[in-house]
Amino acid sequence: MPSHAETLAAAGLSETDLIGGSLTVRSPLDGAEVAQLAETSLADMPAVIARAQGAFAAWRQVPAPRRGELVRLLGEELRAAKAELGAVVTLEAGKITSEGLGEVQEMIDICDFAVGLSRQLYGLTIASERPGHRMTETWHPMGPCGVITAFNFPVAPWAWNAALALVCGDPVIWKPSEKTPLCALATKVIFDRAVARFGDEAPEGLLQVVVGGVDVGEALVTSRDVPILSATGSTRMGAAVGPKVAARFGRSILELGGNNAMIVAPSADLDMAVRAIVFSAVGTAGQRCTSLRRLIVHNSIREDLVAKLRQAYGSLTIGDPREDGTLVGPLIDQGALDGMQAALSAAKAQGGTIHGGTPVDAVAGGAYAAPALVEMPAQTDIVRTETFAPILYVMGYETLEEAIAMQNDVPQGLSSCIFTLNVREAETFLSAVGSDCGIANVNIGPSGAEIGGAFGGEKDTGGGRESGSDAWKGYMRRQTSTVNYSAELPLAQGVKFDI
C-alpha cells in the first residue's frame, strides 16, 4: 500500500505544493493530515473572475469543434491517469478503489460525450410567418461558469459541468469542497497536460481552481461576471446560493440533497433487489446524493426482504477502502459519524427498530461504522430528513398508490426506483402520477446514472440538470433571430402601422 504522499505524488502533487497554507486536509481513511494548503484570498477573487472573463473573450471565438478537441485531449489524459486520480479520490473522499475509478470513468465518459456535442450544439431554424424572413434559434457561449463541488463526488460533477462548459465556450472557475481540494488540484494537473498538447488557442484562465471556504464560494455566487453558477451540495447550501444568484439575474444549476427511495413490489426479483439495495444504500458509505435511504416494501414480502438484507449487511467488509474486498469505507469525518448516530437515536425515538449502525474500529483515526437497517412503523420526520450516512429506513405498504405517495412525500426529489416485474406497476411508477423525482428507475437502484441522461432532481433537490441530454443548454445563451431579406417590412400578427 503506498503512503499518502506517494499517492499524491503519483498524481502530480508534489510535497512543496501541499505545505505552508492554512487549510488542513485530512484523509478520512485514517484521519492523517495530508496537506496544509494555501487558500485563495478573497481579495484575489476579482482578479480570478476577471481572468475568466478575459479567457471568455477569446474562447468564445474558438470554433466549438476545436474546443471539443481540448476536451478530447482531456479525456485522453484522464484515461492515462485514471488509476492515479482514482487513488486520490479514495485517499481524500474515502471511496473504495472501484468507486474511485468509476468516478474517473464518468469524467472520461462525459468528455467523449462532449466531444461529439462540439459538432452539434444544435439550435433551430424555424418556419417564419413572414415572406422573405428567416428565423433561427442559435446557442452562444454564455461566460464564466462557477462550479462548486461537494466532497462526496470530488471530481465527476466537476467534469459533468466543465466538459460541457468548455465545449460551450465558457471558462470554468472551480471551488472544490474544503474537504477534497486535492482531488481538484490533481485534476488540474491533468487538465494542464491536455492544454499543453492543445496549444495556444486555449487562453490563460480557462480553468482556475480556487481553494477555500464559504466566502470564496460567495464571491462566485454574487458576481455578475459569473453568469452561470453550478453548485452541488446540501439543500441548505442551495437555499442560500439560489436566491443570491437570482438576485443578480444569474443562472444557477443546483444539485442538492436527495432522499431516495425504492419501492419493492410483490413481483420483484428479490435477489436482484437485495444486491441493488445493498450497493445503493451502503456504497460510498451512504454518502452519495443518490444513496438509497428509504425502502418501501410491500407488506407481503417485507419480512422476507428484511431477513435477506440483514444477512447481506452482516457479510459486508468494512475497512480501508483501498483493500481488495472492502465494500464499506469510512465516513468523511467524525462529524458525519456523530450525525449518523444522532439520526439513529431519533429513529429509535420515533419508533424504529435498528439493525447495525454502530461505529467500527476499522482503521485508527477513521470514522467507520456498520451500515444501519432501520425498520420504521411510518415515514416519520427523521425518515424525511437526509442524513449523509449509510442508514436505510424500511417501511411497508399495501397499494402501489400508497407506496408512490410515500415515495413522493419528502421535500427532496432526486432519485427513486421500483423493483417489480409487472408492466402496469413499472409504467405507473414512471408516469405523470408516479415518482416526482428527476430520476426514476425500474429494477435498478437510485444511484449510478449514466452520463447520457440528464442528471438532477426536483423540489428541494434544486431543479438543475447536468451531464447528458440537453443539459448543455444550461451553459449557453439562446438567441432568437429573424432576418428580413425582403424589401418589405411586414409586421407579425398582421399588425398595421403605416407612416
Next chain:
Amino acid sequence: MPSHAETLAAAGLSETDLIGGSLTVRSPLDGAEVAQLAETSLADMPAVIARAQGAFAAWRQVPAPRRGELVRLLGEELRAAKAELGAVVTLEAGKITSEGLGEVQEMIDICDFAVGLSRQLYGLTIASERPGHRMTETWHPMGPCGVITAFNFPVAPWAWNAALALVCGDPVIWKPSEKTPLCALATKVIFDRAVARFGDEAPEGLLQVVVGGVDVGEALVTSRDVPILSATGSTRMGAAVGPKVAARFGRSILELGGNNAMIVAPSADLDMAVRAIVFSAVGTAGQRCTSLRRLIVHNSIREDLVAKLRQAYGSLTIGDPREDGTLVGPLIDQGALDGMQAALSAAKAQGGTIHGGTPVDAVAGGAYAAPALVEMPAQTDIVRTETFAPILYVMGYETLEEAIAMQNDVPQGLSSCIFTLNVREAETFLSAVGSDCGIANVNIGPSGAEIGGAFGGEKDTGGGRESGSDAWKGYMRRQTSTVNYSAELPLAQGVKFDI
C-alpha cells in the same frame, strides 16, 4: 364610437361584475373610471392555490392531446371574440385598434401552436451503456403555474404561458396588472366558453384569475404549491420575485425590462429602417418591453437618418387609439407621463438634444405625449435606463465592433437589431461576438416577435423564455429513467460491488 361600458359588455363583462369593489380601474384613453373591482382577498389565496392543486391532480391524467383540444377550442373562441377582446385591450391599455387586435392574434397563434405541441411534448429515448437496459427522458406535468402579467401586454403573455401550461398539464392562476384586470376577466369569459364546449374532463380551477396588488402576487411567489411562477414586468419586480421563488426551490420564468437598440449601418435600406424605427419606438406609445429605445447610427448617415426621423415623427397622429389613423395613443397614466418628462430632463442634463416629447392635449383625462427623439453625445446613465415611454436616444458610431459594444453595454438583454445589407455585418451581429440579447434581428425592428420562436432575454431581462421553440419545457418536469429488463444488475461506469 361605443361607450366604455358598451365595449366591456360586448366582451361579456356585465355592469354588475364591475362595481362594488375596491380596485378602481381607469381607461388611459380618457382617465374615465370603468370599474370598481372586487379584489381577491389574501386570505382566499390558500384556497385558490389548493383549488389549482386539486385541478392539477385531475388534469395531469387527461392525455395531452385531449388537453390540446381544450386549447384548440380556446383558439376558436378567441377567433370568434377577437374584435371584442381587442377593444378591451384598447380600452384598458390604450393601444391602437390594430395593435389590440394583433395582441389577440398572438393569443390565437399560440393556441394553434400549442395544439400541435399536445401531440409532441417530445422526450427522448437514449442509448444505454448497459445491456438489457432502456433509458428515456420523459416530460411530465409540473403543477400549478402562477402567471403575473403587466399592463402593456395585458393578454398575449398570459396566452403564451397558459396555452403551453394547459397543454403541459398545469392549471393556471393569473394575476393581471392592477391596471388591466378587465382584460383578464374578459379573457376568462372566453376561456369559460371553451371549457363549456370541452366538457367535464376540465376540472374546476383549471384557470383562476386573482385580482389585486403586490400581496396577492406575493402569495403566488412564495407558495411551494405553485412550482412555476411566470412573471412579466420590470427588472425591479423581477429582482424581488426571483430570489423568493428560488428560496423555495420554485421555477421562475422572468420577462423583465428591455433597453433595445438598433444599429443602423452605412449599407442599410434607410427607408425601411425609418419605418421600422418609428413603429418600434412609438408603437404602443413606447411601452413595449421590446420598444426601440436606442439608435446606434453610423456617423456617415446619422444626420440624414435623424432628419428623416424628425420628418416621420412630425407626421404621426397622436390621439384616441380607437380612431382610424391614430398611430400614437396615450401613456398608461399620468405617472408614466411624469416619468417620461423626468427622463427627458435628465437626458438634456446629460448633453442630449431633444426633439418632441412634449405632452399633448389629445383627449381630456388621458396622458398623451409626442414621441421624443433625443440626440445624445454618448451612452449616458439615462440612456442605459429603461423609461417606459416613447423616447428614442440616438447615438453615433464608427466601427461595428464599437456599435456592438454600445449595444451590449446596458444592464438589460432583451431585444436588438441591425439594419444592414452587408452579410459580414449581419452575421457578426448574430454571432457569439455580436448582440448579447435574447432576440437579435436583421432588417426588422426589435419588437413584434413571432410566437414560433422562444421569447425572452438575458441579464436583467431575467433569462426566461416563453412562447415557441422548447419554451414548453419550462412548464414540465423532466424525468430520466432507466429500466432494467435483464436478469443482471450491471453498474454504470464499470463499477464492481459484489456482495
Next chain:
Amino acid sequence: MPSHAETLAAAGLSETDLIGGSLTVRSPLDGAEVAQLAETSLADMPAVIARAQGAFAAWRQVPAPRRGELVRLLGEELRAAKAELGAVVTLEAGKITSEGLGEVQEMIDICDFAVGLSRQLYGLTIASERPGHRMTETWHPMGPCGVITAFNFPVAPWAWNAALALVCGDPVIWKPSEKTPLCALATKVIFDRAVARFGDEAPEGLLQVVVGGVDVGEALVTSRDVPILSATGSTRMGAAVGPKVAARFGRSILELGGNNAMIVAPSADLDMAVRAIVFSAVGTAGQRCTSLRRLIVHNSIREDLVAKLRQAYGSLTIGDPREDGTLVGPLIDQGALDGMQAALSAAKAQGGTIHGGTPVDAVAGGAYAAPALVEMPAQTDIVRTETFAPILYVMGYETLEEAIAMQNDVPQGLSSCIFTLNVREAETFLSAVGSDCGIANVNIGPSGAEIGGAFGGEKDTGGGRESGSDAWKGYMRRQTSTVNYSAELPLAQGVKFDI
C-alpha cells in the same frame, strides 16, 4: 337509412357529377352501382403535373404558418362534414359507421398536428469548425407530391400525406383507388371549401384528384416532375412502383402489406387480449393493413384463449355496416371473398383447423363472410402470406425467443404486439432483439395507431413513414449551408491549398 344517392348528395356529390363516365363504382354494401365516373385521360396527365408544378412555384413562397392556416381551415371543414364524409367511407369501403367516422377523425387529428408543425419545420443550426462560419440545415419545399391510396383506408392516408405536404409547401395530386374514388371526390369538395375561405394565396392546382387505373398512377410514378410519390397498397404494387421511382431519382414513401402478429404471453390479461384480438382481426372485415393476422399464443393458455375467441367470434353481428350493432361489414367485393375462401382451403391443406370463415348472406349483392379462426400446426406458407380478409391464424409457442422468431419470420414488417404483464417480456419485445416491425405495441392490438407517431413498416412493407414524428421530412428537401462571414477562407479538415 338514406339511399346511396342521398348519402353522396349530402357529401356534396351531385348526381350529374357521377354519371356518364367509364369507371363504374359499386358499393360493397349491396353491390349497387353508385356512379359511372369520368376517368382522367392519360393524355391529360402532363397538364395535371404541370399545373401542380405551377402551384408549387407559388405555394413554396407562401410562409409555412400561412400554409398551416389552410390546413387549419381544412380541419374545421372536416369537423363540420365529419358525418357526411364518414358515411361516404361506409358506403364505398363498407366500414361500420364508427370506423368511418374514426377515419375522418384521423384526418382532423393530422390537420391539427400539421398546423402546429407549420410554425416548426425545424432545421438545425450546427457548430462549425471554422471561425467566422455559420452552418445550418434548412428544410425547403420539395415539389408536387403524388398520393396513391388504397380502397381500405380511402381518406385518412391521403390526409396523413396531404396535411403534411401542404404545410411543407408541396401541391398534391391524388389518385385514389379505382374502388373508392367517391371518397376522394367528397374530400375534394371539403378541401375546396377550405380554399375558398383561405383566399387567393392558394394557387390553382394545389390539390388535384385524378381518377383512373394503373396507367394514370404510372404517369405519376414515372414523372421527374413529381419528386415525391407516396403509395399505399399491396407489396406487389410497391415492388412495381419503388424501382420506377428510384430509376428517376424520385423519393417514394411506401406503405405496403402487413402480416401482423400478436404474441400472447402466459401473464397476459386475457379478457383484454380477447377484445383486442377481435377488434384488430375482424374490424374493417380484416382489410386493414394493420389487421391482426397471426396469433402466437403460449401453449399453456392456447386452448383457453381459442375457446374464448370462438365464443367471441360467435357473437359477432355481421351485416350492413350502417346498422347499429354491426361489427363486421362486407368485404370490398366478390374477388376478396374468393381470395378468402382460397386461403382457407390452403390453410386446411397445410394442416389448419378452421372455425368460421363461411360466406354469409347478410345483404344481397354484398360479399359478406364470417370471420375465420384457423388453428395452425406451424407457420406455413399461407400464414406467411397476407390475405386481405378476416382470417386469424393461431399458433403456439414455448419460449419468448421462439415467439419473436415466429413473429419476425414473415416477409412483411408493419405492425406487431405482445400481450403480457411481465416487464422483461414487454421490454424484450420492444428491444433490438424483439419485433422487427415499424410498429410494436404492448397490451394493445396492432391496429389503431395515433397520428402523433410515425406510421409505417420495414421489409416488404416498404420502409415509408407517414403521419407524426418527423415524417414531414419526407416531404421536404434538406439543405446544408455554410455561410462564411469572415474575410478568411479556411478549408475544412485543415487542408492547405495556397495559390
Next chain:
Amino acid sequence: MPSHAETLAAAGLSETDLIGGSLTVRSPLDGAEVAQLAETSLADMPAVIARAQGAFAAWRQVPAPRRGELVRLLGEELRAAKAELGAVVTLEAGKITSEGLGEVQEMIDICDFAVGLSRQLYGLTIASERPGHRMTETWHPMGPCGVITAFNFPVAPWAWNAALALVCGDPVIWKPSEKTPLCALATKVIFDRAVARFGDEAPEGLLQVVVGGVDVGEALVTSRDVPILSATGSTRMGAAVGPKVAARFGRSILELGGNNAMIVAPSADLDMAVRAIVFSAVGTAGQRCTSLRRLIVHNSIREDLVAKLRQAYGSLTIGDPREDGTLVGPLIDQGALDGMQAALSAAKAQGGTIHGGTPVDAVAGGAYAAPALVEMPAQTDIVRTETFAPILYVMGYETLEEAIAMQNDVPQGLSSCIFTLNVREAETFLSAVGSDCGIANVNIGPSGAEIGGAFGGEKDTGGGRESGSDAWKGYMRRQTSTVNYSAELPLAQGVKFDI
C-alpha cells in the same frame, strides 16, 4: 520520396498480400503497377453476407456506447496512422499530400462525432391521446450495411458510413472502387488494430472488405440480407443500383454526381472568390463530386474575374502530388484524360473559348493535364454534363433570379454556392426559391463540407445523406411503440367496437 512498395508497407500492406491475384492496381502518379490483388469470388459472397448477418446478431446486442468505444479506438488508430494512410490515398488516388491527409482527418472527425452519438441515438417519447398509454419512437440496429465507394474519395466516405453504421449496430461490407482497393485494405489494417484493443465483444465479420468489380457489388445490391446499401459514384451507377435495391425493399443511400456551380455577384470579395474557385475547381484535379464545374458570374465583373482566374490558373504547379508545392496531381487514368479532352472538344463545338486544358507531361506514365477554364456563351449540353476532370465553365448573368435558374437547370443537385456580400442575395440563394442543391454555401466554395452537417444532394445526385445531422437514422430502423399500462382498452380516434 519512398517507393510505392515502401509506402504500402508503411501502411501495413506487405508485399505478399499484394501479389498473385487478378486485379491489377496502378498508381495514377506514374502508371506503375503496385499490386495484383486477389478478387473476392462471386461464389464467396453468400458466405460474406452470412458472416455479416452473424455479426449483426451479436453486435446489435452490444450497447451503443460500447460500440462507440470501438469507433473511438478506431479514431485513435487513425490518428496514429494518419500519415501512412494519407500516403496510400495519394499513391492510389493521386491526391496531393495535404488532401490525402485531409481525407484521413475527415475519418477521424466522423469517429469523434460518432462516439458522442453512441450515447444519443435519440428516439422520442410522444404524448399519447389515450389515458394509461405511453408512446415512444425507438431506433434499432438495422442489419449489414453494404458500402460501395468511389476512387476519388477512397476512404472518407467509407468512414462516414462505417463510423455511423458501427455505432448504430450494423456490420459493414465494403466494396471499394476497383481503382483504389489498397486504400480499403490499408484502412482494414487500422480497423483491425482497433478491434484487437477492443476485445471479444466485436464479433467476427464486423467489417469485411470485398475486392472486385460490378458483379461483386451486385451481390450486395441484390441481397435481401443487406438491408442498407450505401453507394458513392456516378449517376449512371446510381440509376442501376437504386431500382435494384428498391425492388427488394432495401434502403439505398446514394451519393452520385454533382455539377456544382458558383454564382459570383457584383458585391463579391473577388480575391476570396478567386481562391475559392481555384481550390474547388482544380483541387483533386477536378475529380471531387463537389468540384466546382460551373461559374455563373455577373456580367459586370465577368471579364475582370476571368482575367484573375487565368492568371491564377497560370501559376498552378502541376505534377507529382507528393511534392511540396504541387497543387494539381494526375487524373485517375488515361481514360479520364481522354474524357476531359472530349469534353473540351464538345465545349468548343458548342461555342466555348478554352483556356488551358492541355495534357501535361509531368510524370511519365501519369495522366496529367492543365486545368481548363472555358468561357461559354450559354449553358449548353456539355455544361450540363458532369465531366470528372478540372474543367470550369464560365457564364454570365444579369439578374439573381436568372443566375439561380441557371444554377438549378442541370440534372444534378449536389452542391452550390454564391459569393456575395449582400444579405438579400445571400439569403435568397439559401431560401426556398434559391439553390435546389443539398449543399448551398455563401462565400465558400462547393467542396470541403464539414462532417457535422448532412452530406448529399437532390435530383440525379440520388437524395442520400451521410455524415452529420441525423444521417445516422439511415442506418437504423424506427419503431413506433405504444404501451398500454392501464386496465382499459380504448381505441384511437374514438372508435367504438364493443364485443
